Amino acid sequence: MTAAALLPILDLVGVAVFAISGALAAGRKSLDLLGVIVIAIVTSVGGGTLRDLLLDRTAFWIVNPKYLVTIIVAALATMAYVRFRRPPDKALQVADALGLAFFAISGAQIAETSGTGGLIAVVMGTITGVFGGVLRDVLCAEIPMILRKGNIYATAAIAGTSAYVVLQDAGVARLWSAAAGMLVIAGLRLAAIIWSLSLPVFTINERR
Amino acid sequence: MTAAALLPILDLVGVAVFAISGALAAGRKSLDLLGVIVIAIVTSVGGGTLRDLLLDRTAFWIVNPKYLVTIIVAALATMAYVRFRRPPDKALQVADALGLAFFAISGAQIAETSGTGGLIAVVMGTITGVFGGVLRDVLCAEIPMILRKGNIYATAAIAGTSAYVVLQDAGVARLWSAAAGMLVIAGLRLAAIIWSLSLPVFTINERR
Amino acid sequence: MTAAALLPILDLVGVAVFAISGALAAGRKSLDLLGVIVIAIVTSVGGGTLRDLLLDRTAFWIVNPKYLVTIIVAALATMAYVRFRRPPDKALQVADALGLAFFAISGAQIAETSGTGGLIAVVMGTITGVFGGVLRDVLCAEIPMILRKGNIYATAAIAGTSAYVVLQDAGVARLWSAAAGMLVIAGLRLAAIIWSLSLPVFTINERR
Numbered sequence: 345m346t347a348a349a350l351l352p353i354l355d356l357v358g359v360a361v362f363a364i365s366g367a368l369a370a371g372r373k374s375l376d377l378l379g380v381i382v383i384a385i386v387t388s389v390g391g392g393t394l395r396d397l398l399l400d401r402t403a404f405w406i407v408n409p410k411y412l413v414t415i416i417v418a419a420l421a422t423m424a425y426v427r428f429r430r431p432p433d434k435a436l437q438v439a440d441a442l443g444l445a446f447f448a449i450s451g452a453q454i455a456e457t458s459g460t461g462g463l464i465a466v467v468m469g470t471i472t473g474v475f476g477g478v479l480r481d482v483l484c485a486e487i488p489m490i491l492r493k494g495n496i497y498a499t500a501a502i503a504g505t506s507a508y509v510v511l512q513d514a515g516v517a518r519l520w521s522a523a524a525g526m527l528v529i530a531g532l533r534l535a536a537i538i539w540s541l542s543l544p545v546f547t548i549n550e551r552r
Numbered sequence: 553m554t555a556a557a558l559l560p561i562l563d564l565v566g567v568a569v570f571a572i573s574g575a576l577a578a579g580r581k582s583l584d585l586l587g588v589i590v591i592a593i594v595t596s597v598g599g600g601t602l603r604d605l606l607l608d609r610t611a612f613w614i615v616n617p618k619y620l621v622t623i624i625v626a627a628l629a630t631m632a633y634v635r636f637r638r639p640p641d642k643a644l645q646v647a648d649a650l651g652l653a654f655f656a657i658s659g660a661q662i663a664e665t666s667g668t669g670g671l672i673a674v675v676m677g678t679i680t681g682v683f684g685g686v687l688r689d690v691l692c693a694e695i696p697m698i699l700r701k702g703n704i705y706a707t708a709a710i711a712g713t714s715a716y717v718v719l720q721d722a723g724v725a726r727l728w729s730a731a732a733g734m735l736v737i738a739g740l741r742l743a744a745i746i747w748s749l750s751l752p753v754f755t756i757n758e759r760r
Numbered sequence: 761m762t763a764a765a766l767l768p769i770l771d772l773v774g775v776a777v778f779a780i781s782g783a784l785a786a787g788r789k790s791l792d793l794l795g796v797i798v799i800a801i802v803t804s805v806g807g808g809t810l811r812d813l814l815l816d817r818t819a820f821w822i823v824n825p826k827y828l829v830t831i832i833v834a835a836l837a838t839m840a841y842v843r844f845r846r847p848p849d850k851a852l853q854v855a856d857a858l859g860l861a862f863f864a865i866s867g868a869q870i871a872e873t874s875g876t877g878g879l880i881a882v883v884m885g886t887i888t889g890v891f892g893g894v895l896r897d898v899l900c901a902e903i904p905m906i907l908r909k910g911n912i913y914a915t916a917a918i919a920g921t922s923a924y925v926v927l928q929d930a931g932v933a934r935l936w937s938a939a940a941g942m943l944v945i946a947g948l949r950l951a952a953i954i955w956s957l958s959l960p961v962f963t964i965n966e967r968r
Contacts, residue, residue, distance in 0.1 A: 614815070
């Protein structure tokens with residue numbers, strides 16, 4: 345009961361956190377007011393939208409406009425806040441890790457509801473968690489952050505959604521599997537931030 | 553009657569104008585013949601295609617191939633014309649403002665037909681008007697023009713589609729609401745061009 | 761019988777070849793392990809996915825996860841191979857030409873199955889063949905290779921799918937039309953590589 349009541353709130357918090365990260369990225373590129381809102385929207389709904397298109401569902405924010413309202417408010421609040429203070433980078437990274445954890449697991453659950461197998465649920469969960477950030481970087485004409493060196497980001501999403509799928513297959517209840525999956529994602533992501541963990545880089549030696 | 557007969561012509565004119573703007577952008581990047589046609593197609597149909605994907609409709613240019621034919625002819629004509637004369641930049645900006653006005657309002661109308669509310673109609677109208685240009689800029693590896701400083705472009709689309717939605721809610725007839733919405737878009741866009749209007753820029757001061 | 765039995769194998773070979781080309785592109789950008797796999801997946805399934813979205817079909821790799829498994833294995837094998845030897849560039853270009861031929865014609869056939877006309881079948885075949893590579897280049901923040909000078913790539917796909925459509929309209933059997941179309945694509949592509957053929961470039965002379 346309490347957990348179920350918490351979900352819609354977590355959902356909107358995740359959307360708001362991603363909107364803030366989008367607005368800050370836009371600020372670093374000196375976009376105008378509207379550009380900031382557009383980037384905030386794209387960062388926030390991009391992942392879930394691609395998931396919905398691929399699963400042949402109507403995009404979630406069309407069904408319920410509360411998401412767009414939340415994003416616009418969060419982007420405007422970010423712009424107002426940053427006029428007076430530095431963005432609280434540490435707090436935002438923690439919030440972003442929680443948002444990623446929540447989005448990835450809920451994306452995997454939505455894929456399961458559509459009747460897909462485990463591998464596709466992992467892919468859909470990962471897309472839901474990371475694709476908004478990819479679009480944000482592409483629109484700002486940068487190589488997406490998740491592809492560059494030293495970011496355990498999509499990796500965390502893949503590990504957590506895989507844990508969720510494996511636990512469920514092993515008979516663990518849905519709620520506990522989801523909690524464990526989120527813990528894996530947020531834990532890996534925070535560990536990567538604190539100790540600067542990274543995956544090995546693959547470089548082609550053209551001169552060999 | 554006359555207005556209804558005018559719509560399909562306006563529709564093709566809008567497609568052709570966007571194709572010309574795409575072909576000219578491709579020319580500035582020295583793409584080859586085919587690259588020019590691809591960019592012209594993407595610029596022209598990109599917005600309506602994303603709208604159709606999001607609303608779960610079949611993309612409009614698949615249903616009726618006259619759009620692709622119009623775009624290819626417009627792109628080839630642009631390449632031929634530019635071999636002999638400079639592109640008529642002023643005339644094109646006016647044509648582009650009209651194209652934007654027409655596409656945004658017709659996009660909002662299509663969203664309404666799918667049974668969405670006012671906020672989503674505004675978003676869909678804006679996407680229809682501006683997303684093709686975003687794709688054009690992303691493919692040319694630039695930050696999208698609509699996000700950069702000094703372009704009242706998406707802003708004009710948002711203002712005009714909002715006017716259209718509000719007027720209809722207030723009981724104004726559909727045709728007149730649409731005309732007023734288009735007037736707002738074209739007017740704002742032309743005013744922005746003539747007097748170099750722009751929205752305030754949001755910059756993060758990293759040193760505060 | 762033999763030809764029909766060959767198709768699924770060709771299909772997976774095409775997927776693997778595109779995954780290898782994606783992994784090599786990622787290596788040139790020094791992405792990490794996961795970035796390499798993501799780029800390999802996007803390069804490989806991007807074209808077919810856009811085709812399926814546009815035709816309102818479920819994306820082909822969601823229906824059957826063997827594609828993802830093939831891609832991940834191919835990407836990992838590429839990374840292992842390149843640690844010890846230079847990539848066999850010549851062999852890969854030939855394999856890529858065959859992959860393009862197969863993907864474009866099978867994309868056109870899938871469009872036909874959805875009841876579209878000839879022009880749309882050509883567009884869908886071309887999208888299936890080239891769009892994965894476009895996404896690969898956009899994610900690596902480059903102007904897509906197919907749009908730049910000196911690449912008869914999309915052109916080959918357009919020519920071959922057009923040949924396929926025209927031959928079928930002329931009454932040639934489906935299998936032979938498909939074989940001829942693939943021959944046109946692979947032949948044009950290989951000829952362009954061997955003799956460095958290119959289309960004329962369209963440049964705007966701003967000073968006229």
